[in-house]
Amino acid sequence: MNNGLKRLGLGLGFVILLAALASGSAGVVATWTHPPGSAARAELTSHGDAILTPALDIAQGDLAAIASDVDRLALLARGALGALTANDRTAIADSLGHGTVLVGTISQASSTLRAALEALPGRDPVDAATYADALLARRGAMLSALDSTEGLGRSWASLTSGTTTAANLLELLDRHDTTVAGAAAKGRAADYVGAIPILKDAMRLLDEALEIRDQVANAADVSTLDDWISRNRRYDEALVGLYSALRNSGGAVDVVVKAAYREEGLAREGLPTDARGLAVIIADIGRGGLNQAVISIEQARGRLTLALEALTSDAGVPRGGLAADSPGVDSPAADSPGVDLPRIPA
Numbered sequence: 001m002n003n004g005l006k007r008l009g010l011g012l013g014f015v016i017l018l019a020a021l022a023s024g025s026a027g028v029v030a031t032w033t034h035p036p037g038s039a040a041r042a043e044l045t046s047h048g049d050a051i052l053t054p055a056l057d058i059a060q061g062d063l064a065a066i067a068s069d070v071d072r073l074a075l076l077a078r079g080a081l082g083a084l085t086a087n088d089r090t091a092i093a094d095s096l097g098h099g100t101v102l103v104g105t106i107s108q109a110s111s112t113l114r115a116a117l118e119a120l121p122g123r124d125p126v127d128a129a130t131y132a133d134a135l136l137a138r139r140g141a142m143l144s145a146l147d148s149t150e151g152l153g154r155s156w157a158s159l160t161s162g163t164t165t166a167a168n169l170l171e172l173l174d175r176h177d178t179t180v181a182g183a184a185a186k187g188r189a190a191d192y193v194g195a196i197p198i199l200k201d202a203m204r205l206l207d208e209a210l211e212i213r214d215q216v217a218n219a220a221d222v223s224t225l226d227d228w229i230s231r232n233r234r235y236d237e238a239l240v241g242l243y244s245a246l247r248n249s250g251g252a253v254d255v256v257v258k259a260a261y262r263e264e265g266l267a268r269e270g271l272p273t274d275a276r277g278l279a280v281i282i283a284d285i286g287r288g289g290l291n292q293a294v295i296s297i298e299q300a301r302g303r304l305t306l307a308l309e310a311l312t313s314d315a316g317v318p319r320g321g322l323a324a325d326s327p328g329v330d331s332p333a334a335d336s337p338g339v340d341l342p343r344i345p346a
Helices: 002-033 039-085 089-119 125-129 133-149 152-188 192-216 223-249 255-269 276-315
Strands: none
Touching (some): 039 133, 089 152, 133 276, 152 276, 192 223, 223 276
């Protein structure tokens, strides 16, 4: 009898032990099925989320402001190229000046925002148990978006340097044409002695243009520029020869003067008939790096815009992001300068 009771007691105890183990295992499985940080266990991170969410909202607003500045920078970059194509030196200077200031603003704002984001929770693995996964992902997405601004300074410096160089080249070529026209006016007035020094000044301007040509030769196709300089130099030399012959003959048309006239006529026929050659020269320089600088800025602009759109979408409601009618990748601000100016051909 006693042995039977013992066996019954042991059996009941074993059943109770199995039930306890099953209950504990179910709790463990439930815990790992719905870990802290997931939507299913929101109550475990609610306190941390209430603190982190407002900080991320502020950061996203700051990111939106940076994106707006990058958008403006992209417009200024396109405006600078358009002004260069139009040979509008005032517009070039304005675009480059405003852009340089804006690049500094973007750099400072990006550094400040990065430091603020890095100071927020999310770097330590244990943060996953205190804050919602979506919030930690939101912080990471903003840090990734900021990476888009890191190369803007280099791109703008490249654009500024190339645009300035091209603008200086255009100015030299324009001054050359104006100088030759002044010498020709003296020649028509039979002031050959006064015309010759002016023509030599014009040829010195071509020498300066050649120096710029050498600066861009490694990055751009300078064949059109070489041809333009060669044709104009031949004409300058022919005109010097003609005026020298007329000066020596006292204005009389002798054999030397006739030969000089023939050479001047042939050289004049070889001159560019319009300014299309200059447009090609600028396009060649543009392909040498200016367009790439603009493209890099546009790409940064696009990445920031897409990042903000994703952040706004993930949040469900706008959180400091771009307004619905704010300019996006393909919608530049209407009042920004240079929007309608042409870009250098690719």
